[in-house]
Amino acid sequence: MKVKALDHPLEVLTMALQGEVFALEAAHVREILDLVPVTEVPGSQPFVFGIINVRGKVVPLADLRLKFGMEQKPDTIDTRIVVIEIDIDRVPTVVGIRADKVYEVTELAPSTLADVPRVGMRWRPEYIRFIGKRGNDFIVVPDIARILSLNSTEPTPAVSDRKSAGLALASR
Amino acid sequence: MSKTILSVDDSASVRQMVQLTLQGAGYQVIQASDGAEGLAKAQSTAVDMIVTDLNMPNMNGLSLIQELRKLPSYRGVPIVFLTTESDPEAKKKAKDAGATGWITKPFQKDQLLAVVKKVLGS
Amino acid sequence: MMSVDATDTFRQEAQELLEHLEHALLDLERTPADGDLIDSAFRALHTIKGSGAMFGFDRLAAFTHHVETAFDLVRKGKIAATGALIALTLAAKDQMRRLIEAPEQADEETGQAILDQLQAAVDSAAVTAKPGESAASIGTEAALPTWRVRFRLPKGAMATGSNPLLLIDELHSLGQATVVAQTETVPPLEELDPTECYVGWDALLTSDQPREAIEQVFLFLLDDMELSIERIDDGAEVERVGEVLIEPGAVTLAAAVDTMLTAQEPVDQPLAKASVSDNKVSTALDEQEHLRAAASSKRTSSIRVPAERLDEMMDRVGELVIAQSRLRQLTAATDDSQIKSVVEEIERLADELQDITMGVRMVTIGTLFGRFRRLVHDLSRDLGKDIELITSGEETELDKTVTERLADPLVHLIRNASDHGLEPPAERATAGKPAKGRISLTARHAGAEVLITVKDDGRGLDRARIQARAEENGLLAPGTKLSDEDLFKVIFEPGFSTAQAVTNLSGRGVGMDVVKRTIEELRGSIDIRSTPGDGSEVTLRLPLTLAIIDGLLVRVGRGRYVIPLSAVEECVELTEEDDTRSTGRSFLNIRDELVPFIRLRELFNSPTPPDRYQKVVIVSAGDSRVGLVVDQVIGDHQTVIKSMSKLHADVKAFSGATILGNGTVALIIDVPQMVEDGRAYEEQFLKAS
Numbered sequence: 001m002k003v004k005a006l007d008h009p010l011e012v013l014t015m016a017l018q019g020e021v022f023a024l025e026a027a028h029v030r031e032i033l034d035l036v037p038v039t040e041v042p043g044s045q046p047f048v049f050g051i052i053n054v055r056g057k058v059v060p061l062a063d064l065r066l067k068f069g070m071e072q073k074p075d076t077i078d079t080r081i082v083v084i085e086i087d088i089d090r091v092p093t094v095v096g097i098r099a100d101k102v103y104e105v106t107e108l109a110p111s112t113l114a115d116v117p118r119v120g121m122r123w124r125p126e127y128i129r130f131i132g133k134r135g136n137d138f139i140v141v142p143d144i145a146r147i148l149s150l151n152s153t154e155p156t157p158a159v160s161d162r163k164s165a166g167l168a169l170a171s172r
Numbered sequence: 173m174s175k176t177i178l179s180v181d182d183s184a185s186v187r188q189m190v191q192l193t194l195q196g197a198g199y200q201v202i203q204a205s206d207g208a209e210g211l212a213k214a215q216s217t218a219v220d221m222i223v224t225d226l227n228m229p230n231m232n233g234l235s236l237i238q239e240l241r242k243l244p245s246y247r248g249v250p251i252v253f254l255t256t257e258s259d260p261e262a263k264k265k266a267k268d269a270g271a272t273g274w275i276t277k278p279f280q281k282d283q284l285l286a287v288v289k290k291v292l293g294s
Numbered sequence: 295m296m297s298v299d300a301t302d303t304f305r306q307e308a309q310e311l312l313e314h315l316e317h318a319l320l321d322l323e324r325t326p327a328d329g330d331l332i333d334s335a336f337r338a339l340h341t342i343k344g345s346g347a348m349f350g351f352d353r354l355a356a357f358t359h360h361v362e363t364a365f366d367l368v369r370k371g372k373i374a375a376t377g378a379l380i381a382l383t384l385a386a387k388d389q390m391r392r393l394i395e396a397p398e399q400a401d402e403e404t405g406q407a408i409l410d411q412l413q414a415a416v417d418s419a420a421v422t423a424k425p426g427e428s429a430a431s432i433g434t435e436a437a438l439p440t441w442r443v444r445f446r447l448p449k450g451a452m453a454t455g456s457n458p459l460l461l462i463d464e465l466h467s468l469g470q471a472t473v474v475a476q477t478e479t480v481p482p483l484e485e486l487d488p489t490e491c492y493v494g495w496d497a498l499l500t501s502d503q504p505r506e507a508i509e510q511v512f513l514f515l516l517d518d519m520e521l522s523i524e525r526i527d528d529g530a531e532v533e534r535v536g537e538v539l540i541e542p543g544a545v546t547l548a549a550a551v552d553t554m555l556t557a558q559e560p561v562d563q564p565l566a567k568a569s570v571s572d573n574k575v576s577t578a579l580d581e582q583e584h585l586r587a588a589a590s591s592k593r594t595s596s597i598r599v600p601a602e603r604l605d606e607m608m609d610r611v612g613e614l615v616i617a618q619s620r621l622r623q624l625t626a627a628t629d630d631s632q633i634k635s636v637v638e639e640i641e642r643l644a645d646e647l648q649d650i651t652m653g654v655r656m657v658t659i660g661t662l663f664g665r666f667r668r669l670v671h672d673l674s675r676d677l678g679k680d681i682e683l684i685t686s687g688e689e690t691e692l693d694k695t696v697t698e699r700l701a702d703p704l705v706h707l708i709r710n711a712s713d714h715g716l717e718p719p720a721e722r723a724t725a726g727k728p729a730k731g732r733i734s735l736t737a738r739h740a741g742a743e744v745l746i747t748v749k750d751d752g753r754g755l756d757r758a759r760i761q762a763r764a765e766e767n768g769l770l771a772p773g774t775k776l777s778d779e780d781l782f783k784v785i786f787e788p789g790f791s792t793a794q795a796v797t798n799l800s801g802r803g804v805g806m807d808v809v810k811r812t813i814e815e816l817r818g819s820i821d822i823r824s825t826p827g828d829g830s831e832v833t834l835r836l837p838l839t840l841a842i843i844d845g846l847l848v849r850v851g852r853g854r855y856v857i858p859l860s861a862v863e864e865c866v867e868l869t870e871e872d873d874t875r876s877t878g879r880s881f882l883n884i885r886d887e888l889v890p891f892i893r894l895r896e897l898f899n900s901p902t903p904p905d906r907y908q909k910v911v912i913v914s915a916g917d918s919r920v921g922l923v924v925d926q927v928i929g930d931h932q933t934v935i936k937s938m939s940k941l942h943a944d945v946k947a948f949s950g951a952t953i954l955g956n957g958t959v960a961l962i963i964d965v966p967q968m969v970e971d972g973r974a975y976e977e978q979f980l981k982a983s
Contacts, residue, residue: 039959040853042898043945051942056613058936058951058959078390093940126722148941174930188885195864198844198930221455241453247489250455272455273514290513293460 010108010132012141015082015099018070022140023132026105028084030094035079048148052096061096067147076100086145095148108132108139171172175292177216178201180210180236181254186277190223190254193281194288207231211239219243221292223275223284226255226262234269241270250291254279255259304349306598308394311338315387316668319380326375335383336365338382342390353400354393361386364416379415382408384668403606405626438469438500440526443508446476446494446966453489456515462495464511469501494520604655604694611644611651612934616953618644623955657697659689659746661739665701666708670733673712679719680730687737692744696816696836703809706831707748708733712807715752715830724825727751741859743818749831755824756781764790782822786810817917819966845952845962847931849925850909851900854960856931857922857953861913861965865927868908882910882921890972891921897947913965920972922963931955933961 012023031054038050038061049068051058061081065072081096109132129143139150177199177205179190184205188223202217204210208230214222222240237253240246253266264289275287276291315338321330334728339362347355361383367373380628392400443465460811465471476494480486501510508523509516622906625637663685670683692700716731723729734749758776764770764784776784784790789809813820818836837860845856866884868891881888891910894900905925912921935950942948949964 011973037958039951039961040898040943041945041948041961042853043947044942045944048941050941051955051961053953053959054617056936058939060939060941062941088940096941144650164446190866196862247453248455250457255598267454267517270454270523290460290464290511291455291457293457 008110010130010141011105012108012132012139013082013105014103014134014139015080016101016103017065017068017099018071018073021103021137022142023106023108024082024084024097024144025141028086028144029082030085032102033081033083033096035081037073048095052081054096055096057094058098059083059094061098062148063098064142064147065098073100078102084144086148088145088149093145093148097144106134108134108141174200175220177288177292178200178202178204178210178214178217178219178222178224178262180204180207180222180233181226182225182228186225186254190284193284197285197288199288199292207233207236210236214240215243219247219249221249221288222251223254223288224251226266228254228255232271234265237266237269237271252287252291254284295531301349304345304351305394307345308342309391311342312391312394313665314338315342316384317664319384319387320667320671322375323377323380326377326380331370332365332375336362336369339365339885346394351397353397353405353510354390355392357386357405357409358390361390361412364412367416373416376415380411382412382415387410423701436870438502440498440500441505441508442524442526443499443524444494444520444522445495445497445512446517446520447491448520449490451515451519452491456490459494459495461511462497465497465499465508468503468507468511471497471498471499471501473497498526501580502592509585561673565787589923604651608651608655611648614644614850615934616647616952618953620957655694656691657694658688659686659690659692659697659700659744662697662701662704663688663735663737666704666735669705669708670712675711677712677718679712679716680977682730682732683708684732684734685736686734690737690739690744692836699812699816700834700836702813703834704735704746706806706809708735711830715750715754717753721753741844744836746834746836748830750831754828755785755822756826760784773853777823781793782824784822785822845926845931847954847960848909848913848922849926850894850898850924850930851902854897854901854928854954855894855924855959856960856962857911857913858962858965860931861915863912863914863919866912866921868910868923884912884921889921892968892972893923895925913968915966915969918969918973920969931960 011026013026013029014021014023016022033052033054036052038052040050041048041060047064048060048062050061050063052061053059063072064070078101080099080102082093082099082102083096084091085094087093108130127142127147128140129140130140130141133139177190177194179187179201180192180203181187181190181206183187187203191203194201202213202219204213206228207224210222210224211231213219224233224236231239233255240249240251251270252271253271254277255274256277257263258276258278266274272291273287275283311645315335318331318335318338322328322335325331339358342353343358343362346352346358363382364379368375368379373379389405389408391401393405444514445461447456451909452458462471462473465473474496476496477492479494486492501508504525505525509521512519512521515521574699622637623639625633628634648922666685667683669683673679674681708720711733712731716733717725717727719729722731732751734747736749737744737746739745760781761770761776764781764787765772767789768785769784769790786806786809788805790805790807810820813834813836814834818834820832820834822830822832824830844859846859846862848857866882880891882891883889889912895904908923908925909927910921911927912919914920931952931954935952937950938945940949947964948961949967950962951959952962954960
């Protein structure tokens with residue numbers, strides 16, 4: 001799975017996490033919310049530890065900082081939740097992505113692979129969908145579906161292991 | 173909001189049975205082991221219904237009902253007897269004292285629930 | 295957004311007609327001279343032929359035409375409906391289905407063969423049936439009796455806790471009721487004692503319940519109250535208002551006639567002048583409406599609705615319930631009585647809407663049971679066994695999607711029972727059993743669940759074989775001793791099969807493990823009981839509603855969780871000694887029974903310090919119980935269940951989520967999972983000690 005260079009203009013929503021700017025495909029974005037109360041889900045994978053209420057629908061909240069090993073600074077007035085809908089393992093899923101700051105909807109121009117400098121170590125190659133250009137900057141469009149999917153394909157406890165899973169939870 | 177029922181009986185197992193049956197149907201239950209305690213609890217907590225035995229030490233069921241009906245807050249609250257007595261004279265006396273209804277012991281779970289539902293709603 | 299394809303509509307209608315035809319034919323087998331059934335079958339054939347031609351299903355139309363001709367002869371009494379004829383018509387029906395579903399694949403020869411045989415059967419059928427002799431008609435649905443119930447409470451009734459509204463609710467629960475209040479005796483405000491009930495009521499009740507049931511409603515007041523219960527003649531012509539009024543003695547016949555003559559107006563009108571109170575007139579009009587409605591209720595009209603539209607409606611109603619509960623919370627603090635009354639009104643409407651929409655999706659399970667008759671008929675023939683299918687509880691209602699998803703599992707269970715459960719006739723004879731093997735299919739409501747059982751009187755489960763097969767397939771360590779209950783559970787594990795040869799009938803890959811999974815997906819459970827030599831019984835338990843939950847709201851640390859109320863047995867306090875005994879798990883002594891308990895704070899890793907007096911909510915699933923230790927029991931909570939996202943599919947502790955009145959999300963605890971954990975711990979503990 002090589003990093004693809006963007007070969008056509010793409011409409012994206014740009015946002016920031018811990019100072020790093022990246023973008024999500026605008027076509028996937030359903031809405032952008034201010035911070036709302038988050039309910040913890042005990043026993044969930046750490047980076048989807050919470051769920052929120054989006055007009056009657058229960059939506060998981062993904063904190064990509066945990067996925068990328070970033071520092072988790074407290075929320076500010078700029079913090080937003082970007083609600084997207086993508087296919088994860090061929091199942092259309094609605095999920096909220098936490099962002100430190102949301103910038104704008106903009107168009108990324110195509111670029112060739114040769115132009116791309118070494119992107120920061122944060123981004124594992126398999127997590128990146130495209131790298132596009134905006135002005136003089138290069139912006140990463142992460143592959144959210146794969147990021148979230150890689151996690152949920154971790155083996156779930158088999159029937160006979162349920163007991164140990166339950167006890168394991170208790171001893172945490 | 174779930175409704176609260178006061179169970180008054182000198183037998184602990186009867187009170188437990190009542191509590192188990194009614195709590196299972198979503199009601200809250202508090203207990204008292206004789207008429208005096210029942211009166212005290214009814215005055216300190218507003219309950220929505222009372223189920224009481226007839227023969228108890230320290231104020232029997234009949235006196236309990238008479239005292240309760242004197243209290244303005246308990247006019248109109250259903251009070252049901254749960255008793256081994258089935259004598260029509262006794263029932264009439266209970267009615268005159270202000271009882272809403274009665275259930276004879278031994279009782280079936282469903283019977284108790286049906287009566288509670290009847291006088292209290294769900 | 296849905297374009298209704300006309301062909302699809304035809305297909306759907308045709309399927310229904312074919313099912314209808316099949317039922318009629320099977321019934322006809324038992325009562326071959328039943329004229330109504332013959333007509334019914336003929337009409338179905340006739341309609342399919344006609345519509346088929348209209349929608350371009352020419353082969354279907356041509357084929358059906360011949361079958362229709364044969365049946366026309368039966369209808370006219372020229373030939374009898376023999377067993378052979380019926381069997382052929384059933385075969386023809388299958389061909390018709392093929393011609394509808396996949397016309398290109400329907401075999402021409404098969405169709406022709408059926409028609410040839412049909413012709414032969416027609417030719418050889420003797421003209422023995424006397425024309426026009428129809429068997430006893432199926433019987434018109436007996437009209438339900440209607441009662442006029444009038445009552446007035448005794449003095450002081452409300453002060454002793456009687457609530458007339460609850461009495462009226464009870465009347466409504468007995469059947470179709472129209473209740474009208476009689477307010478003429480309500481005194482003016484200055485004289486009114488608010489603790490007295492001055493209102494009487496007139497009710498018209500159409501019900502299948504006996505008179506005693508109506509009296510039972512007024513059980514505690516019978517001695518002192520005014521009560522009259524009269525039966526109104528059923529089948530009577532819906533009375534004009536004039537007649538309805540004269541009965542209760544509101545107006546005497548003579549007076550009515552006089553007024554009518556003098557005024558020379560239509561009868562209804564003069565009543566207004568006969569100084570009958572408005573109240574009485576409107577009561578009479580209501581009664582008339584009720585009678586009319588009761589009479590016409592047999593002619594129910596129905597409308598076909600795409601299932602997605604219903605789902606959408608249910609979703610909206612669910613959201614309405616949530617929004618309304620939030621509105622209630624927000625306005626709880628206000629003193630504005632106008633707002634309060636509107637909020638109450640909205641609450642009432644939302645509740646009613648919810649009830650109605652839940653009802654809309656309910657279908658009776660009878661529609662499913664009906665299909666199985668043909669299945670058993672065919673199985674009987676294919677297996678060479680005489681099998682009788684007995685059903686009961688057809689009127690039990692279930693959500694539409696649940697019913698549809700139950701079809702496959704039930705088919706599998708019936709096949710299993712027929713194939714493996716019931717012995718061949720010779721074996722049955724040696725065992726002293728009647729030659730006819732019996733499979734009973736029952737459905738009933740039990741609390742908040744529906745129980746469906748498939749029972750056979752065959753040879754029962756063979757413990758030894760099951761144990762052997764389980765050990766063979768590595769599901770059990772050799773020599774493990776298990777109770778019947780636990781051993782039979784192994785049958786549901788994937789990778790298990792006792793069929794020596796996977797027969798054509800039951801070995802289609804729909805194993806018992808798939809059956810179990812399907813049931814669990816419907817949030818239900820399944821278990822088997824069996825007695826060697828006597829038979830086996832499989833019980834499916836399904837929750838009554840998919841979407842709405844009655845829950846107990848609790849707090850653990852900072853989070854709020856909902857425990858399904860149907861699983862809650864009781865709440866007790868966690869005494870200090872139980873608390874300090876150990877961390878992790880331990881046992882409570884509840885009336886001399888040891889119940890394992892789980893501290894949810896530890897399970898959920900709550901960072902805040904525990905409440906001083908913790909509570910234990912005892913929950914049960916099946917026969918096992920476990921206590922869940924929480925910080926606080928808040929109260930009830932009723933709202934829509936939302937399923938968890940795929941991203942949380944691995945979190946076993948919760949079965950779903952729900953939205954609280956304040957807009958935040960609360961997780962619903964998966965009680966069977968908790969009980970299972972509790973049991974596992976208990977076993978470990980017992981093994982260790």
